Amino acid sequence: MSEPRVGVYVCHCGHNIxxxxxxxxxxxxxxxxxxxxxARDNKFMCASTGQEQVEEDIxxxxxxxxxxxxxxxxxxxxxxxxxxxxxxLNPYLFEMANIREHASWVHPNDREGATNKAKALVSAAVHxxxxxxxxxxxxxxIRPETLVVGGGIAGIQAALEIAxxxxxxxxxxxxxSIGGHMAMFDKTFPTLxxxxxxxxxxxxxxxxxxxxxxxxxxxxxxxxxxxxxFQVRVRKKARMVDESLCTGCGTCWEKCPIxxxxxxxxAGLGYRKAIYRPFPQAVPKYPVIDIENCxxxxxxxxxxCEKVCPTNxxxxxxxxxxxxxxxxxxxxxxxxxxxxxxxxxxxxxGRLENVFTSLEFERLTNASGPTEGxxxxxxxxxxxxxxxIVHCVGxxxxxxxxxxxxxxxxxxxxxxxxxxxxxxxxxxxxYIDMRPLHKGYEEFYHxxxxxxxxxxxxxxxxxxxxxxxxxxxxxxxxxxEDTLLGRQRRVPVDMVILAAGLEPQADAQEVxxxxxxxxxxxxxxxxxxxxxxxxxxMTEGVFIAGACQGAKDIxxxxxxxxxxxxxxxxxxxxxxxxxxxxxxxxxxERCSGCRICNNLCxxxxxxxxxxxxxxxxxxxxxxxxxxxxxxxxSQVITGAHFTFExxxxxxxxxxxxxxxxxxxxxxx
Amino acid sequence: xxxNGTFTPVIVGFLCxxxxxxxxxxxxxxxxxxxxxxxxxxxxxxxxxxxxFVLRALQKGADGVLIMGCHPGQCHxxxxxYKAIRRFALLRRTLRQLGxxxxxxxxxxxxxxxxxxxxxxxxxxTEQIKQLGPLDWPRNWPNEDPYAVEEAVHx
Ligand SMILES: Cc1cc2nc3c(=O)[nH]c(=O)nc-3n(C[C@H](O)[C@H](O)[C@H](O)COP(=O)(O)OP(=O)(O)OC[C@H]3O[C@@H](n4cnc5c(N)ncnc54)[C@H](O)[C@@H]3O)c2cc1C
Ligand code: SF4
Ligand code: SF4
Ligand code: FES
Numbered sequence: 001m002s003e004p005r006v007g008v009y010v011c012h013c014g015h016n017i018x019x020x021x022x023x024x025x026x027x028x029x030x031x032x033x034x035x036x037x038x039a040r041d042n043k044f045m046c047a048s049t050g051q052e053q054v055e056e057d058i059x060x061x062x063x064x065x066x067x068x069x070x071x072x073x074x075x076x077x078x079x080x081x082x083x084x085x086x087x088x089l090n091p092y093l094f095e096m097a098n099i100r101e102h103a104s105w106v107h108p109n110d111r112e113g114a115t116n117k118a119k120a121l122v123s124a125a126v127h128x129x130x131x132x133x134x135x136x137x138x139x140x141x142i143r144p145e146t147l148v149v150g151g152g153i154a155g156i157q158a159a160l161e162i163a164x165x166x167x168x169x170x171x172x173x174x175x176x177s178i179g180g181h182m183a184m185f186d187k188t189f190p191t192l193x194x195x196x197x198x199x200x201x202x203x204x205x206x207x208x209x210x211x212x213x214x215x216x217x218x219x220x221x222x223x224x225x226x227x228x229x230f231q232v233r234v235r236k237k238a239r240m241v242d243e244s245l246c247t248g249c250g251t252c253w254e255k256c257p258i259x260x261x262x263x264x265x266x267a268g269l270g271y272r273k274a275i276y277r278p279f280p281q282a283v284p285k286y287p288v289i290d291i292e293n294c295x296x297x298x299x300x301x302x303x304x305c306e307k308v309c310p311t312n313x314x315x316x317x318x319x320x321x322x323x324x325x326x327x328x329x330x331x332x333x334x335x336x337x338x339x340x341x342x343x344x345x346x347x348x349x350g351r352l353e354n355v356f357t358s359l360e361f362e363r364l365t366n367a368s369g370p371t372e373g374x375x376x377x378x379x380x381x382x383x384x385x386x387x388x389i390v391h392c393v394g395x396x397x398x399x400x401x402x403x404x405x406x407x408x409x410x411x412x413x414x415x416x417x418x419x420x421x422x423x424x425x426x427x428x429x430x431y432i433d434m435r436p437l438h439k440g441y442e443e444f445y446h447x448x449x450x451x452x453x454x455x456x457x458x459x460x461x462x463x464x465x466x467x468x469x470x471x472x473x474x475x476x477x478x479x480x481e482d483t484l485l486g487r488q489r490r491v492p493v494d495m496v497i498l499a500a501g502l503e504p505q506a507d508a509q510e511v512x513x514x515x516x517x518x519x520x521x522x523x524x525x526x527x528x529x530x531x532x533x534x535x536x537x538m539t540e541g542v543f544i545a546g547a548c549q550g551a552k553d554i555x556x557x558x559x560x561x562x563x564x565x566x567x568x569x570x571x572x573x574x575x576x577x578x579x580x581x582x583x584x585x586x587x588x589e590r591c592s593g594c595r596i597c598n599n600l601c602x603x604x605x606x607x608x609x610x611x612x613x614x615x616x617x618x619x620x621x622x623x624x625x626x627x628x629x630x631x632x633x634s635q636v637i638t639g640a641h642f643t644f645e646x647x648x649x650x651x652x653x654x655x656x657x658x659x660x661x662x663x664x665x666x667x668x
Numbered sequence: 669x670x671x672n673g674t675f676t677p678v679i680v681g682f683l684c685x686x687x688x689x690x691x692x693x694x695x696x697x698x699x700x701x702x703x704x705x706x707x708x709x710x711x712x713x714x715x716x717x718x719x720x721f722v723l724r725a726l727q728k729g730a731d732g733v734l735i736m737g738c739h740p741g742q743c744h745x746x747x748x749x750y751k752a753i754r755r756f757a758l759l760r761r762t763l764r765q766l767g768x769x770x771x772x773x774x775x776x777x778x779x780x781x782x783x784x785x786x787x788x789x790x791x792x793x794t795e796q797i798k799q800l801g802p803l804d805w806p807r808n809w810p811n812e813d814p815y816a817v818e819e820a821v822h823x
Contacts, residue, residue: 072693072696073710074689074690074693098693100696101692101693101696101697102692102693102696103704105696105697105699106695106696106699106701106702106704106787107701107703107704108699108701109701110703110704113676113703113704113705114704116704117704117706117707120707121708124707124709513741513742513746516744518686518687518742518744518780520779520780520781521779521781521782526780526781538686538744600751602745602746602747602748603745623745624712625712625713625715625716625744625745625748626711626712626713626715626716626748627713627715627716627745627748627751629716629718630715630717630718630751631751639712639716642711642712642716644720647709647711647718647721648720648721648724650709651680651709651721651724651725651728652724652728654680654707654709654725655678655680655707655725655728655729
């Protein structure tokens with residue numbers, strides 16, 4: 001083989017790199033590295049001029065390998081691989097040195113150190129790249145079916161977009177009905193349109209859509225495979241009600257003698273029966289038997305619902321059903337959970353009767369809620385004369401959650417409006433900062449101020465029922481430092497609403513792990529890129545949408561649901577996706593058949609071929625982690641693009657003496 | 669490496685693509701400063717870490733090696749980092765027999781969101797190695813070339 005000819009390009013990135021690293025010097029120095037035939041510096045490598053330079057040089061200097069020293073490969077590896085490909089060079093003969101994120105930006109006051117590090121990283125890439133092999137990306141077919149997990153507004157939107165485009169969707173929801181949190185609300189900010197009026201039609205569309213298989217009261221148990229071909233196992237829990245017979249008439253839950261506090265849909269304020277339909281507009285309309293509380297399941301007696309059901313739909317023998325699905329893409333839309341206000345004991349929730357959470361208030365004010373929409377104290381009858389709404393409960397607080405829950409300012413304004421409108425009570429909003437960010441939100445804030453709500457700037461330190469003055473008798477006293485007046489205040493009220501924050505679901509970690517996505521610092525799922533790729537994840541074919549990605553309101557959840565659907569439809573229309581050819585392969589001639597690798601692979605991608613007595617990697621299952629590569633005692637497993645030779649050369653290159661451009665230690 | 673009074677260690681880093689490499693990227697985008705002692709190499713997962721890589725880096729003159737991956741339970745490939753933990757235990761025994769201090773070869777975790785943790789780890793390790801001084805493998809073990817053995821196997 002003829003000698004390799006390497007081209008090296010060192011990027012200034014404006015001042016981002018050149019402000020710290022002596023870029024010109026690095027480029028000149030790189031000329032002295034083995035096999036380098038051209039080394040240049042350039043203001044912006046990722047700009048079209050930078051890319052064209054590479055393309056021209058590949059042709060003019062007959063380059064066989066290319067190194068670009070610039071930003072993180074997670075930023076622009078694709079860009080430069082494409083440039084190489086356009087000039088006829090296999091994209092895997094390209095390597096990147098990360099001298100921005102890993103050098104200039106982290107050593108801003110150490111020009112010499114940053115420059116030396118940049119040289120070492122360039123040398124590593126130059127030494128490595130000549131060992132790189134041309135690779136062909138793998139193409140896999142995409143199954144057109146999609147799995148959506150979570151039937152809140154985000155999941156509903158995603159499912160409808162895909163189904164309306166003509167492709168099949170499996171929508172898995174763990175509660176007996178879809179709808180998510182939005183189904184609990186009465187009105188939605190900032191327009192105050194009724195939540196049910198805008199949500200119910202969508203839920204109905206999902207329920208009746210020919211392209212949607214709705215699996216409620218179901219959970220995903222296992223996920224195998226990879227983009228294009230996921231195998232998903234779903235457990236459909238036994239409803240004890242035969243959906244093909246039930247008409248949703250409601251006789252069973254009317255007659256059921258067992259009342260249970262509904263902690264899900266009524267936020268603990270109302271009751272349901274042991275056989276129940278979560279709310280009147282539920283989709284599907286069929287009830288479920290809660291076997292934890294049903295007398296028949298506890299004692300073997302009752303069977304009331306069976307007796308009264310006119311269509312004999314009750315079936316106490318029903319078993320969980322295991323359903324195996326094959327899908328090409330997955331969208332996670334598992335939403336959020338409310339911060340548990342009990343964690344802040346000085347706010348008295350759970351101890352002081354008339355302290356409510358925001359979700360409880362949503363149920364109070366909801367016409368189909370436990371009080372039929374009457375805003376009353378916990379006694380069920382007294383209308384409050386004064387109401388305090390406390391913002392940022394459990395949010396923007398180092399002791400609980402550091403993040404802003406994004407919706408509480410607006411929902412608190414909504415509450416203020418509803419309280420004033422329905423009760424005429426005086427309303428105090430206790431806030432730290434007002435953050436009505438989106439279209440129409442600032443206007444809504446002004447509207448509520450004009451309606452007469454009082455705003456007190458300051459973090460509430462305590463809510464107490466211990467009076468100090470006669471006016472405070474039989475009241476809840478909200479204690480806070482008013483930072484605008486600069487003094488301590490005690491505001492006596494009848495009712496307190498805590499605008500509790502949005503948190504990741506309790507099982508977010510497990511769900512993330514099952515689907516191969518990550519959770520960030522705040523516990524929400526991590527997107528591939530916070531700005532440029534907010535609905536994709538690090539796992540090809542798995543997308544995220546709605547409040548599972550971070551606290552957000554309905555408009556943003558809907559937007560993400562639609563965005564995730566668009567990404568999925570894109571791959572379906574392509575019919576194929578290309579995958580990184582970073583895979584392991586076994587040299588069967590030299591495999592000793594020890595089978596050590598067989599059990600190491602987390603994806604069971606390695607089979608033992610009995611006839612030949614050797615192991616073989618199934619490239620469709622292998623994800624290229626390299627665990628087997630490092631373990632094979634005969635060293636006969638090659639990890640494409642991360643081979644033994646490539647990494648060894650990279651180590652040798654990185655240990656170059658940056659002052660004399662010789663290895664720190666001459667090879668022995 | 670070599671010094672006129674001040675010793676700046678060279679640490680070779682092996683960072684997994686999914687968590688710790690991204691933590692390093694995040695340290696960059698958030699402009700968190702740390703000493704320019706680390707020279708990092710990206711591997712897909714700490715499960716790929718062949719102990720030979722560590723020995724090679726030391727033998728080529730590194731004063732320390734920092735291996736970083738995803739937190740246990742959060743490996744992108746499910747359990748590569750557990751494999752790394754086991755291999756690391758063995759490697760540490762070998763290194764101890766050669767008299768190489770534990771501080772010189774370390775295994776740590778950082779999630780993609782933990783730029784601070786990444787920067788702190790590098791800073792702390794740099795200080796520790798400064799205390800120990802240069803490793804100087806070639807001078808201390810002139811005849812000790814583990815890679816030669818590996819290569820023989822590999823031929
Ligand atoms: C008190 C309050 C008032 C609000 N008022 C407004 C408002 O007026 N206007 C507005 O724009 N926003 C409002 N919001 C915000 C709104 O609730 C969210 O933006 C919206 O609900 C997010 O939708 P989602 O589909 O992402 O999540 P969710 O509504 O949480 O839905 C997630 C769904 O996924 C299901 N699920 C979870 N895990 C799994 C699993 N592992 N398997 C299967 N299914 C699963 C859940 O059961 C649920 O049905 C309010 C929030 C609160 C707390
Ligand atoms: S570990 Fe290596 S030698 Fe043993 S079966 Fe796997 S490939 Fe073959
Ligand atoms: S590289 Fe990883 S995924 Fe691929 S066969 Fe080896 S152990 Fe399995
Ligand atoms: S991918 Fe990070 S340790 Fe496995």
